[in-house]
Amino acid sequence: MSRARVPLRGSLFGRLLTASLLVAVCAVAATTWLAVTTTTRAIRTQQGQSLADDTRVYDTLVGYAATHSDWSGVQDLVTGLAARTGRPVTVTTQARTRIAGSGTAVRLPYRPTAQLDPLRLDPVLSDAGPIDPRAVGPYLLEARDRERLRRTAGTIVRCLRGKGIGATITTLPSGRPKVVPARPVPAGTGEKACDPATLRVPLRSEALAVKQVSDLASKCMKQQDRASLVVYADFSWYSYGTGPENSERAAQECVNDARRQQLRAYVSPPALLFVGDRSSPETSGLHLTTGNTLRIVGAAALVLLVAATVTTLVGRRLVRPLRALIRAAQRPADEAVRVPVTANDEIGLLTAAFNDLAERRQELEEQRRSMVNDVAHELRTPLTNIRSWLEAAQDGLTPADPDLLALLLDEAVLLQHVIDDLRDLAAADAGRLVLHRELLDVGDLLDQVTSAHRGSADLAGVALRTEPTGRLDAHADRVRLRQVIGNFVSNAVRHTPAGGSVVLRARAEGADLVVEVADSGTGIDPADLAHVFDRFWRADKSRNRRTGGSGLGLSIARKLTEAHDGTVSATSTPGVGSVFTVRLPRSSYDCRDRDAQGRHGSPTTPTTPTS
Numbered sequence: 236m237s238r239a240r241v242p243l244r245g246s247l248f249g250r251l252l253t254a255s256l257l258v259a260v261c262a263v264a265a266t267t268w269l270a271v272t273t274t275t276r277a278i279r280t281q282q283g284q285s286l287a288d289d290t291r292v293y294d295t296l297v298g299y300a301a302t303h304s305d306w307s308g309v310q311d312l313v314t315g316l317a318a319r320t321g322r323p324v325t326v327t328t329q330a331r332t333r334i335a336g337s338g339t340a341v342r343l344p345y346r347p348t349a350q351l352d353p354l355r356l357d358p359v360l361s362d363a364g365p366i367d368p369r370a371v372g373p374y375l376l377e378a379r380d381r382e383r384l385r386r387t388a389g390t391i392v393r394c395l396r397g398k399g400i401g402a403t404i405t406t407l408p409s410g411r412p413k414v415v416p417a418r419p420v421p422a423g424t425g426e427k428a429c430d431p432a433t434l435r436v437p438l439r440s441e442a443l444a445v446k447q448v449s450d451l452a453s454k455c456m457k458q459q460d461r462a463s464l465v466v467y468a469d470f471s472w473y474s475y476g477t478g479p480e481n482s483e484r485a486a487q488e489c490v491n492d493a494r495r496q497q498l499r500a501y502v503s504p505p506a507l508l509f510v511g512d513r514s515s516p517e518t519s520g521l522h523l524t525t526g527n528t529l530r531i532v533g534a535a536a537l538v539l540l541v542a543a544t545v546t547t548l549v550g551r552r553l554v555r556p557l558r559a560l561i562r563a564a565q566r567p568a569d570e571a572v573r574v575p576v577t578a579n580d581e582i583g584l585l586t587a588a589f590n591d592l593a594e595r596r597q598e599l600e601e602q603r604r605s606m607v608n609d610v611a612h613e614l615r616t617p618l619t620n621i622r623s624w625l626e627a628a629q630d631g632l633t634p635a636d637p638d639l640l641a642l643l644l645d646e647a648v649l650l651q652h653v654i655d656d657l658r659d660l661a662a663a664d665a666g667r668l669v670l671h672r673e674l675l676d677v678g679d680l681l682d683q684v685t686s687a688h689r690g691s692a693d694l695a696g697v698a699l700r701t702e703p704t705g706r707l708d709a710h711a712d713r714v715r716l717r718q719v720i721g722n723f724v725s726n727a728v729r730h731t732p733a734g735g736s737v738v739l740r741a742r743a744e745g746a747d748l749v750v751e752v753a754d755s756g757t758g759i760d761p762a763d764l765a766h767v768f769d770r771f772w773r774a775d776k777s778r779n780r781r782t783g784g785s786g787l788g789l790s791i792a793r794k795l796t797e798a799h800d801g802t803v804s805a806t807s808t809p810g811v812g813s814v815f816t817v818r819l820p821r822s823s824y825d826c827r828d829r830d831a832q833g834r835h836g837s838p839t840t841p842t843t844p845t846s
Contacts (some may be wrong), residue, residue: 241600254549262542269534287511288320293349293360296326300503301353301370310335323511334506343509352505354495365491369408372501373444374468376410380438387434388412393418402431413469422763435467444497451493452486459485466490488706556582561587617650657786658661659794668798670712677707677748681739684720688728696733697722702740709748719803722788723752723815730813731756743821750817759807767805768793792817 283400295316299309307327317324318335325336325343333340347516349357353367388404391414395402399416427433437445445468453463453470461482466475472490474482556574563572572593576586581823600667621643627633662668681701692699709716720739727737742749759767768789796803807813
C-alpha cells in the first residue's frame, strides 16, 4: 500500500492544532475579559470606598489642624477615625516622626496618603478651596457681632425678595453671614439695603486683621510691579489699577499667601497622613479584597470549565473513529470486520490500512485453511495406499512378495518427498534456510540438470537440450540452484506432450544472471498464471498425480531463488508453451576476480538469507 500524504489543513494534526488554538484563544480572551471586567469593577468599588474613607479622615484631621495650633490632642480623634473606617491611620511630622496612630507602630509606606495642612488643601480630597475656611484665626466674631451682621443679612434678603430675587444666608466658620442671591443682582439698584457687598465691610474687631492682610497682599503685588490691593472682611479684594491680563490670578495668589502668613500661628504645623489598607496595615493604596479576589478566581474557573467541556466534546468527536477501530480489532480473528472511512486524514488512512490488513488477514486465513486441507490430502493418499496394501497382506488377500514391497517403497518415497518439500518451505519461511555459496559455472550446472532428467524426458518422448551459453559464472549454492532449475525442468517435461521439447538457456543482462526453462507444452491459462507459484496449486483441479506432483515444487523454487536475492517469473501462451525465468544478481560477487579461487575449492562462508 502506497504511503499517502495528508495535507495539513485536513489532517488530524491540523484539526487538533486548530481546535487547541481556538480553545486556547477563546479561553485566554474570555479569562482576560472577565478578569479585567471583574477587577475593574472591584477596583472602582474599592477605589470609591477608599477615596470616601480617605476624604473623611483627611477632612476631619484638617478640621482639627485648622482649629488647633498643635497636634497634641489628636490621638483620640485618630483612634476614632480608625475604628469607624476599619483602616489604620497614622499622623507624622514632615520628618516622619510619629505624632499619633491607631494600634502599634508599623513600617510606613514610601508615599503618604496626603499632607495635612489647612492652609494648603489637597484639591483631590477637598473642594473647599486653597485654604480651609475653618482656619479663622483672628476673624472669629463675638456673639454680639454675629447677631448684628445676621440682622443686616436678613434685611438684604428681604430687600432682594422684594425685587423678585431669591437669596439665602450661609454662615461662615468665623460666624460671619453671607448672602447668596439666586441670580446676579443687577447694577444700579440704588438701594444700599439690597447690596450683599454691605456685609464685606470689616467690623471694628476685624479691622486690624483685615488691614494686615491688605498690606501683605499689596506688598506681594508691588514685588511683581502690580497695583496695590484692598482686601475686605470676606477676603474678596479690589485693585487700584489695571495690570497684565493675569493680574487677577496674581492678586488672588497674593491674598492667599497673605492669609497663610497671618494664619500660620493659629493652625497646627503641616503633617503627613498615612491611611493603610484593611488587610495590610503597612500599605497605603488599593488592594483587592477577599470577595473581589474570589470573584476573579470564580470567573477564571468558569472559563476553565467551559474550555474543558469544549475540549472534551471536540476530543470525543475526534477519537470516535479510533474507538471504532479498537472495537473492530478486538473482534475474533476469524471475523473480518470493515470500518467505514469517514475522513481523509490520518485516521482515515489508518482506517483504510486497517481494512486492507483485515482483508489480507482473511486471505491468509483462507490460505492457511486451504494449505491444511492440501497437506492433509497430500499425506492421506500415500498413507491410505500403504495401509490398504498392508491390511490386504495381513488378511492374506495379497501375497507379501517383492512386488508389494516395491509398491510400498514407492508410496513411502512419495510421502517422504512431500514431507521434505514441506520442511524446505518451513525453513525458508522461518529464515533458517542456509545457503552454501560457491563460485560455479552455470553452463556445467545446466548440463548436470539435463543429464539428471534425460531419462524421464526420453520416456515421455520430450526432447531435452541445453543451448550453449559460453562462460557464465555465478556465486550461489550449487545444490539449491540445481533444485530450482530441476523443479522447472520436471514441471516442463510433465506438461509437454510427446514430440515436444524443453530448452535450458542462460545469459547475462547487465548486473543480472538470467536462466530460462522454455517448453513447447500445453501452456497455462492467463487466469491461472498468477497462481503457478502458490503452494499446492495445480492446473489440473482433480489433483491427478499423473499430471502433477505434490504442488510444492514451484513454491520451493521461488523461495530458494528469493534466498539468493533473486526473482522468478513465468510467461505462457496456451497451446504454444511456457517460459520460467530465474533472475539472480551478479554484483554481490566479482566472478572474474575469484574464478581461480572458486575452481580450487576455497571454502566459502555459509549465509542465512531472509525470505
